[in-house]
Amino acid sequence: MLMARLITIALGGNALLQYGQKGTFEEQLANARRTSRQLVELLRRGYRLVITHGNGPQVGAILLQQEAATDQVPPMPLHACGAMSQGLIGYMIQQSMINELKRAEMDVPVATVVTQVLVDREDPAFQNPTKFIGPWYPEEEAKRKEEQGWVMKYDVGKGWRRVVPSPDPIGQVEIEAIRRMVEAGIVVIASGGGGIPVIDDGEYEGVDAVIDKDLAGERLATSLDSDLYMILTDVEKVAINFKKPNQRFLDVLTLEEAREYYEEGHFPPGNMGPKVKAAMRFVERTGREAIITSLDKIIEALEGKTGTRIVPK
Amino acid sequence: MLMARLITIALGGNALLQYGQKGTFEEQLANARRTSRQLVELLRRGYRLVITHGNGPQVGAILLQQEAATDQVPPMPLHACGAMSQGLIGYMIQQSMINELKRAEMDVPVATVVTQVLVDREDPAFQNPTKFIGPWYPEEEAKRKEEQGWVMKYDVGKGWRRVVPSPDPIGQVEIEAIRRMVEAGIVVIASGGGGIPVIDDGEYEGVDAVIDKDLAGERLATSLDSDLYMILTDVEKVAINFKKPNQRFLDVLTLEEAREYYEEGHFPPGNMGPKVKAAMRFVERTGREAIITSLDKIIEALEGKTGTRIVPK
Numbered sequence: 315m316l317m318a319r320l321i322t323i324a325l326g327g328n329a330l331l332q333y334g335q336k337g338t339f340e341e342q343l344a345n346a347r348r349t350s351r352q353l354v355e356l357l358r359r360g361y362r363l364v365i366t367h368g369n370g371p372q373v374g375a376i377l378l379q380q381e382a383a384t385d386q387v388p389p390m391p392l393h394a395c396g397a398m399s400q401g402l403i404g405y406m407i408q409q410s411m412i413n414e415l416k417r418a419e420m421d422v423p424v425a426t427v428v429t430q431v432l433v434d435r436e437d438p439a440f441q442n443p444t445k446f447i448g449p450w451y452p453e454e455e456a457k458r459k460e461e462q463g464w465v466m467k468y469d470v471g472k473g474w475r476r477v478v479p480s481p482d483p484i485g486q487v488e489i490e491a492i493r494r495m496v497e498a499g500i501v502v503i504a505s506g507g508g509g510i511p512v513i514d515d516g517e518y519e520g521v522d523a524v525i526d527k528d529l530a531g532e533r534l535a536t537s538l539d540s541d542l543y544m545i546l547t548d549v550e551k552v553a554i555n556f557k558k559p560n561q562r563f564l565d566v567l568t569l570e571e572a573r574e575y576y577e578e579g580h581f582p583p584g585n586m587g588p589k590v591k592a593a594m595r596f597v598e599r600t601g602r603e604a605i606i607t608s609l610d611k612i613i614e615a616l617e618g619k620t621g622t623r624i625v626p627k
Numbered sequence: 628m629l630m631a632r633l634i635t636i637a638l639g640g641n642a643l644l645q646y647g648q649k650g651t652f653e654e655q656l657a658n659a660r661r662t663s664r665q666l667v668e669l670l671r672r673g674y675r676l677v678i679t680h681g682n683g684p685q686v687g688a689i690l691l692q693q694e695a696a697t698d699q700v701p702p703m704p705l706h707a708c709g710a711m712s713q714g715l716i717g718y719m720i721q722q723s724m725i726n727e728l729k730r731a732e733m734d735v736p737v738a739t740v741v742t743q744v745l746v747d748r749e750d751p752a753f754q755n756p757t758k759f760i761g762p763w764y765p766e767e768e769a770k771r772k773e774e775q776g777w778v779m780k781y782d783v784g785k786g787w788r789r790v791v792p793s794p795d796p797i798g799q800v801e802i803e804a805i806r807r808m809v810e811a812g813i814v815v816i817a818s819g820g821g822g823i824p825v826i827d828d829g830e831y832e833g834v835d836a837v838i839d840k841d842l843a844g845e846r847l848a849t850s851l852d853s854d855l856y857m858i859l860t861d862v863e864k865v866a867i868n869f870k871k872p873n874q875r876f877l878d879v880l881t882l883e884e885a886r887e888y889y890e891e892g893h894f895p896p897g898n899m900g901p902k903v904k905a906a907m908r909f910v911e912r913t914g915r916e917a918i919i920t921s922l923d924k925i926i927e928a929l930e931g932k933t934g935t936r937i938v939p940k
């Protein structure tokens with residue numbers, strides 16, 4: 315049987331929250347709805363879909379809430395907060411997708427899978443935590459937190475903040491379940507927020523870390539033998555010399571060109587860097603294409619009208 | 628192909644939290660682990676499994692945390708908190724199951740699905756909210772909450788507390804995805820905490836309510852054409868004249884006997900009532916058996932050595 319082309323899509327933060335919004339449920343649901351309209355259009359055109367997404371603001375809020383109620387209930391560790399954010403965000407995207415499919419009179423099952431992502435406990439990231447997470451603390455409280463085992467760093471002008479490692483994802487623990495779901499025609503939402511980070515110490519065990527969602531998305535896309543990996547963000551195309559007078563947007567990038575620009579430092583680590591890296595890995599490992607574009611240009615990018623395509627050569 | 632017998636299992640609160648525990652992540656994970664050992668034994672014996680579970684203490688904690696941080700981040704509504712609890716509890720059970728399967732050298736995929744459960748907006752429960760939820764408030768704050776639209780009731784000796792409706796479940800919105808997953812050999816964890824309650828107003832929309840997890844479990848068990856519905860709790864058998872001198876534990880109950888005892892008020896509404904009702908519904912709708920027993924007697928009950936069997940006649 316000829317299967318429809320499978321696209322793995324990584325949704326950026328703007329799929330659920332827009333600049334300046336507070337993050338109420340209603341705001342996020344409305345954004346999820348807008349995003350779903352685009353995704354359903356892909357399904358209507360006959361593609362199969364696997365969806366992953368970030369969780370920055372949501373897990374940040376959940377962490378804050380853990381802290382605010384410590385005197386009443388035991389706070390859950392960061393990895394468990396990640397699981398909560400998968401439930402919350404999965405619910406919003408899933409409900410939006412189901413409603414949009416209903417409106418389009420299409421009958422495609424959608425399901426969010428709670429997903430663990432394996433990382434290596436020997437990953438150098440564990441020796442050098444860099445990722446700011448959760449609220450800011452005054453110095454005194456930061457010291458207490460350090461005594462409890464957290465690593466705290468001074469976030470210039472804002473106060474002390476927890477930092478956690480951002481190790482490289484090895485793969486989704488639930489990949490076989492996800493594979494079977496995709497084969498059964500289910501639109502799967504998985505690996506949310508980069509996945510719940512776990513190490514394999516003979517057994518899987520949660521660790522407090524943050525996995526980049528685009529890199530985790532690559533593991534998903536590659537493992538599922540996706541025909542295309544799309545990374546959606548808030549810019550239409552990748553640029554070199556970004557925000558400089560000689561800025562240039564790129565339509566197509568070969569793996570070799572991408573690698574060169576990457577090494578020249580054109581893509582900042584907190585932003586476009588991991589996206590280009592994730593796209594390069596997918597192209598290198600599968601020999602297929604990846605596209606980086608903005609959330610509202612999915613269809614145009616697929617039609618080759620915009621976006622940055624990363625191609626083998 | 629002859630498929631292995633499918634059991635839908637509803638786990639009681641004691642599968643994750645035991646009396647007197649505070650509810651730390653470590654406590655809950657250790658309990659989930661103990662529970663998973665039993666469930667893996669069922670898989671080893673060749674059964675297929677669908678697992679559902681309660682979320683009382685967990686969603687209670689999440690609600691408290693929402694309240695405690697309202698001045699910092701927007702609180703999520705109750706139904707969204709239910710989604711978070713599905714992520715959290717699904718993660719704990721799923722990880723425990725995967726670890727136990729690994730130890731048993733068995734290769735069975737396990738996946739938690741975020742699940743919405745449809746309720747009727749005309750359900751009389753919406754006119755008469757009865758289910759206490761979340762923290763207790765002093766009278767003044769309770770009044771403010773009422774002005775915001777919450778229904779508050781006085782919980783004798785403890786203070787004012789929010790009450791929400793407990794409507795009857797119609798079915799799982801994601802049932803088709805779950806069915807395909809079960810057919811694909813995946814152990815599915817679904818409909819956690821009775822499911823995220825949604826109404827169908829042309830579109831699915833979350834509502835603040837609490838669905839009984841055993842009644843929602845019946846919808847799952849029946850829709851999936853399960854061979855058996857097992858409801859696990861903290862007592863080995865159902866009793867009539869419970870805690871009275873003439874108390875009698877029951878080994879087998881026909882549907883007719885169960886209905887009589889139920890109508891005579893032998894099963895209290897906050898406790899054994901919904902379990903017996905859920906079992907009766909499954910037996911009536913499928914012509915198959917249901918078993919009510921304790922968490923640690925799953926195997927013995929399946930072998931007919933203990934538990935209460937509810938049979939068609």
